[in-house]
Structures are given as C-alpha cells and as structure tokens.
Amino acid sequence: MPALPDGSHVTEGAGSHPDGFSRHFARAAGREFHYLRTGSGPVAVLLPAFPWSAGSLAPLAEALAGEFTVVVLDLPGCGNSHSLGGSPTLGDYAGGVAGNLGALGIDRCHLYGIETGAQVALEVAARHPERVARVVLDQLPLLEDSQRSELAERSCPRFDPSWDGAHIAAIWWWCREQSLFRPWYRPAAETRLDADEPPPAVLQRRAADVLRAGDGYGDGLRAAFAHSAAGSLGRLEVPWTLVTSPADPLTPPGGRNPAPGPHGTVIDLPPGPDRWSQLRALFDATGSADRSLQIPARTSAAGAIERGYLTTTSGQLLVRRTAGTGRPLVMLHASPTSSALLEPLMRELAGDRPVIALDTAGNGDSDPPPGDGPFDIGEFAAIVNEALDVLEVGELDLYGTHTGALIATDVALARPGIHRLILEGVTMFDDGDRPDLLPRAELLASYLPTFEPTWDGTHLLAAWHFRRAFTTYWPWFRRTRDGIRWVPMVELPAFHRGFVEVAKRLDTYHLPYRAALAYPTADRLPQVGVPTLIAAHPDDPLQAHSPEAAGLVPDGHWDALPDDITAVAALYEEFLTGP
Helix, strand or coil, rough: CCCCCCCCCCCCCCCCCCCCEEEEEECCCCEEEEEEEEECCCCEECCCCCCHHHHHHHHHHHHHHCCCCCEEECCCCCCCCCCCCCCCCCHHHHHHHHHHHHCCCCCCCCEEEEHHHHHHHHHHHHHHHHHHEEEECCCCCCCCCCHHHHHHHCCCCCCCCCCCCHHHHHHHHHHHHHHECCCCCCHHHHHHEEECCHHHHHHHHHHHHHHHHHHHHHHHHHHCCCCHHHHHCCCCCCCCEEEECCCCCCCCCCCCCCCCCEEEEEEECCCEEEEEEHHHHHCCCCCCCCCCCCCCCCCCCCCCCEEEEECCCCCCEEEEEEEECCEEEECCCCCCEEEEEEHHHHHHCCCCCCEEEEECCCCCCCCCCCCCCCCCHHHHHHHHHHHHCCCCCCCCCEECCCCHHHHHHHHHHCCCCCCEEEEECCCCCCCCCCCCCEEEEHHHHHHHCCCCCCCCCHHHHHHHHHHHHHCCCCCCCCCCCCHEECCCCCCCHHHHHHHHHHHCHHHHHHHHHHHHHHCCCCHHHHCCCCCCEEEEEECCCCHHHHHHHHHCCCCEEEEECCCCHHHHHHHHHHHHHEE
C-alpha cells in the first residue's frame, strides 16, 4: 500500500473550495498542519487571522493564482492544523509557520497576513528574514500596552457547551459582533465599524471555525495581544507594506501608524468589492521568491492516526490512517458526522494492521458528489471503491456503522477481495407491508431539515436542537410518548464533538442520509457473499431489527455490543481473524 497521499488537484465539480484549490496535510515538528494550494509562479504564503481557517482568504488566493503559487495555511490550532499545546507565544506561532515553510521546501516567499495573522507574518519576517522576499501586513494591530491588555482580558470569552445550545448562540454573537464594533465587546456609536456585515455563509464558516478550534480558539489571539507589533516592525529588514483600513476590527480609531522608513510603505485600502484585487497589486511577481514547493514525504509514527486527502472523480476525500502491515481494515462512519468519531475504535483495532477511515462524500471534510442529487448508496459506494483503488488496497476487511454500514454493503457487493464484513446498526424501513418498521415515506418527508445560514444564526441553533432530539426521541421528529428513547443520555462533551463535525457540512449533511433512507436493505443483504457480523449497542435505535438483518445474510451473524470500547474491539477482532 502506498504512502498516504498528501492531496492533489481538486477535480471539476468539487464544491468545498473554489475551483482550482486543493487541500493538503503535511507534518513539521511532530504536528500535522493543513493548507490550501492553488496557482503557479513565485510562492506567496497567506496567513489568516486567528481563529479563522484558510478558507477565509480564498478570495485573495484566487486573485493571486494567475501569477503565484499560493499557499494558505491553517495556523496552529485553527482549521485542520494541530495546536501547539500549552500557552504559546507569538514567537511560538512564528516558529511553527517557519517550520511549516521548511517542511514544504519553501526557502523564500512572499508573505501576507491579515489582522492577528499579520502579527504572525511580521514575526516570521523579523526572525527569519532570509525566508521572506516581501511581507504585506493587512490591518496589523498597532496597539498601546493598555489596549493590548484589555483585549487579552476581554476578547476571548469561554464557550462551554450546554444542552440548551446557549454556547452556539454566543459563538454566533461573537463572530457577528466583530464585524460591527471595535472592539466587539464595546457596542457604541463611536466604536461602530464602517463596513458591510459579512453574509450569513461567511459567518457560518467562522462559527464552524470556532467550534472546530474548541477551548483553544483564543490561544492565538491572546498570544498576539501579548506582543507589541510596533517593536518588531521597527527592526524589520525586509520590504514591507502596511495596509490600513477604516474597517480594521482591532486597531482603535487614531491607532498608531509608523513612519515607513527605508524598507516600508503604508497605504490605506477601504473595504469594498475591489479590495482583494487592490491587495493583489501589492505583490511583486518578479521578486526573488521560490517558484515551487515540494509535497513532503510522510512517515507515520507507530499507533498514530495521520490525515490526508485522496482525489477521486467526485473531488477530495479526507482519509485517516494508522500504519501497519497486512490486510487493512477500512471503516465507514455514520452520517452526518465524520471519521473523526471513529478514532477511538481505530486505535483499539489498529494493532499490527493498517486501519483506514474515510469521511463520506458530503460529510466531514470530504467534498460532496458533483451535481445536485439525490444520490443513492451505490454512488457513495463507488466513490469509496475509487478511493480504495487510489490507495492500492487489495484484500481488506470492511466495517460500516449506520449509513456507513449500507455503503459498506454496496462496496462488498461490487468489490472483490473483501475477507470479512462488519455492519453496526442496520436500517430497515416499512414500504407498506411491514407495520412493525418505521415508514420510509414519513422518514424521507420529515427526517432531513435544511439549515440555510441566517443572519442571526438561528439556523445553527436549530441544527443543535435537531441533533439533540436524536438523543431523546426516535425518530427525532416524533416527539411524543411513543417516540421516547428510554436509554442513558449521551455525555455532553461527546455530543458536542459530534455536532462540530455536523456543523462543517450543514449544506450537504443530508446527501448520504437521504440515500440511506431510500436504501433497499432487505433486497441487498441476501446478495452479500462474505462472512458478515451485524452488531449493535443495546441503546442503538437500530438495534431492534439488526438481528433480523443478520438473518438475511447467507453467512450472517448477530451479536449485541458491550458498552466498553475495548470489549467491542475484542469482539470485532475475534470475528475478523476468523478463517
């Protein structure tokens, strides 16, 4: 099996990022970092503001892509990049970025940062001038000590999860208020920003970024506010441009602008539709930056789960994998979450074999299938099979849970070389002849609400309560006595982790779900020709009919799952090592 691909060009139709972007992972100093890449020419590296992900700078990357190889980094602890841990300083972040550049083989580049990302860019340029041909500092916070202390104390409230979803509303409020007032926590006429409010889709992405960063979302902000940018700017020896704006969300009115000196210029660019193209004019394509970067080789530490992207005809799929030899175990998650929730079981099952888990197309960090749908399970299975071909997987064992179980079934029907199949929680529905089952037509009509972003964030709170209802009723929309789930409640931290994955894909979460609701389980299971274990936890709403599903498979076996994950892994391992 080849090394895990770092990622490659997104094919036409991939909808996660603008056409021409590709997503990648690499490793530096023992930590994974994530970046977007587009274009060709001299290398320009862009740093977003904390805690936003690389997608926030997609418009500027698009503007530069005609003349530059553009790399947009997720800063440590943001987006899909690992955090630095502890209480990092701005110097730690600058060192992390410099290490990332080294891992990508970038010796010298044009460097851009916005807001607190500009502080990181400034510090990289000050500490590693040999790596920077020019640095553009967009809305660099130049603050007095008292202002920095106040921002460090008040700018990053805690968003502790609560069952009522109050933290979801608070996160949306925090994201939105930053576009209205300077600082966000002091709303007044004199602190109002002169700029358009971001559209709901942008606020949704920002809220998802905060959710993904978790408790550490404020680490980078606090590090930036603890550091005086003016001192670093004064000793900068590379060409620099400071870009100011009346919409700067951090620097108060009347904030200091330095004298340009021999290396610098200061310009003002007000907000507006042409701002990204105006920023483009500040980059010099004839400068002495590298004109290429490398895709670094990656070696996996024993027991570690590494992430990467596979490119298929439907776009990029995120893959998690542990190292090992022998017949791999491929795992497919339940919708609408992602393979992140399979990581504990992956670690239990890893041993000497490789374990591979994919984010289903349209869930987690994988691109949705091209087109508007609806799609069927066979189409999702075809994407999985294509991904396994990219990984050069021959013989394998296969596991799927809930929607993933149905996709795994169709993979098994289409792919040779499957040794054993595990299906955890199998759906069966009533098509008019099984009153003991849930009616398929009702589920298709009511199970999948839409969550179009709204200016006030009520869609995100509705999504939280939608997922919350799954823990108390089955199906979630049948909120009556006969729908009550008399099972132990899921713990709040685990529930919140699952919601973070759902929030990434509110626009496409429903695509695999709808395919699962339409799947002809009773017709497909009798066609499975490999030994199959169907299992479920006692509190799984799909447990009631899973034993019946096992009886439909010619070589089917049923088992109830224990509560302890180590015991679950032992049960699965015993089955997988059978003849």
